[in-house]
Amino acid sequence: MVSDRPYDIVLYGATGFTGGLIAQYSSARLARADSSDRALHWAIAGRNRAKLEGVRAKLDGAGDVGLIEADTDDPASLRAMASQARVVMTTVGPYALHGEPLIEACIEAGTDYVDLTGEPTWWRAMVDRYHERAVAREVLIIPGCGFDCIPADMGALFTAMQLPAGQPMTIDAYMRGRGSASGGTTASALEAMRGSGRGGSDRGSGQGLLTRVDALDMWALPSPVLDPLVVRRSAELQPQRYGSELRYHQYFGFRRRAEALGALAFFGVFYGAAKLAIGRKLITKLRPSGSGPDQETRDKGWFRFDFIGRGGGREVRAHVSGGDPGYTETSKMMSEAAIMLAEARDELPLRGGVATPAAGLGPAFIDRLQAVGIEFAVDS
Template sequence: MPARNPSFDLVVFGATSFVGRILTERLVGRIGVDGDVSWAIAGRSADKLEQVATETGADVERIVADAADADAMASLARSTRVVASTVGPYALYGSELVAAVTAAGTDYCDLTGEPQWMRAMIDAHEGDAVDSGARIVHACGFDSIPSDLGVWFTQQQAIERFGAPCTSIALRVKAMKGGASGGTIASGLNLIEEARSDPALRKILGNPYALAPDGMREGPKQPNVGRPQRDAASGQWAAPFIMAATNTRVVQRSHALLGRPWGDDFEYDEAMLVGDGPMGAVRGSVVAGGMAAFAGMAAFGPTRKLLGTFLPDPGEGPSPEAQEAGFYDLRLYGETADGRTIVTKVTGDRDPGYGSTAKMLAESALAFLDLPAADVAGGFWTPATAFGDRLIDRLVEHAGLTFDVLEPE
């Protein structure tokens, strides 16, 4: 690779999107506009970029670039050390940029929760990223940092206390408050549409090891909470968690990239806690039924159009007040091979999908700037395998997250 002399440390691509605006405003408060980190905002509309700059105070350079323009993406990738992308659905708008950063040797992070697209990017570009030195980390928002780093944290704590890792971990959503943006909904609808017409894709989506490196995409059957059930880990009723299909795949990729140190039979699953007693069972049925109804409506054209009449459009999302009022409280229940148990907690102080996600993406992007190539080489990584404790420390100090051990005390 020829020597690079990028103009910027960081470029936010998609600054005019809903979460891109939040991220831009976050960076203004976090690193300023004329500090040690040089950065720019990018998007396809000069007018909208100007509006974002004015509204957020981001008096930084504006780069006009369209996600579908390969030459523009190549120029953007060469201009910076790190790209943070909020342009989704990534399966529709993200591929040219990943190809560009791979070729340029530029570090990259995003917010995708689309496992089919992550798999396609890994398969298409892993070798080139290793060669160029580009470090690519998908899923740097609520998909899937709390899960991936929560498991990492739990395992480090188990090893410290017990001298052995957990062979099973169950993440349970104890409480959560927050809304969804139109961009996230559009990504989910696109995934359902792709899967409806592609049996091979449905097979990939059904494989819990789908994101593992080639040659490691098989393993023991994984637990899956697909219906309301009494939860052995917590003792409460549990219901399906909509983000589990992405988060579990990311965690299993982390485990594979690490060399499967937690055992070839390591089990991981996610679910929502919905309470105890008869009302817990009722709430679980309501959650599961609602998810099934949404998926069914989204799978067919006429009902998908009907959904569009009352769901937010891309660019829309929770108000600033709703973002600040949001939060999440996740519990991880781990058990070692000899039956010892550990319970940890991960919390966030903002709406999970937007207020907290923007802070997580900001810290992920900034973490690249202090990440020596000697420590993490080029390739496709996960939040845990790229950053590990480095990112946990950043999230605790700057992003309103906590990571704590509840049991044993």
């Protein structure tokens, strides 16, 4: 697409832990793409020029990477940043604290937007407040383009595509994995839990807390995360892809009952601490902004979503899997989403709106994820 803007993509928050990893992934990925018809121009952005210069110096093709100063507390700087690019990807979170002014700036500037939120209450508010404006301006705002919510949302789409069309569908997803949290992820989880009870998140199907799933040889706990809200919105936005009605539930899966009970206890303590100012302070001290799992820890990370889909008299099992969920794979997911918006905007299913990864990017995004090592497969 021809554009009069200096950059195709801007990465906002490049000085943070996740932003730094996304900057590295994007620089290597975009340097590889140089042989294509037209190289994408991109920039890193943040509030601290000296820190940004330090990040840029370590990137492939650093000389070609732009640099933009913008502070969330200064809306004019956000508008100036948004108007210089066709797509903004942002890692400046917690989004409940920092996210909304950039969505406003992007809609005003006509710039597509992706983020890494996993915060249900904030996500719901952004859908309610900005969807109509984004549709009218033909801007795609796609929150949840990291481990929240891409494996669940794209995996549910992949599962739905294996079932007969036009019939009611049920999809249950079971998530397992190994990973560690950065400072920003911890802060966002604390913020989401502090705000929980104000509506938004999903608690599974309402069955007992711990259930046995013989079909997968697993124990399952309902998972109160953003994913199910996003998957259901995908079905609302693109109903033709999901049968006449979709029921979707998501669980944490465990091989052993004791592991599930241990996770439940950990979650209970974390949730209790998040409700208290002193608890939040202590946890934030243990995982400050800018910190996160080192390369060795990330190399041991993995995730797997198992899906059981039923509809039109058929049952299908499928899975989505990959490496370290929160950082290595999240970097790929967000960067690939932004690159797809920059490269294939005219081929996407929706023109504008506060969308979801599956509704906004469509099945072709599955191919892009597979090309960078995230597995989507039908098991039976």
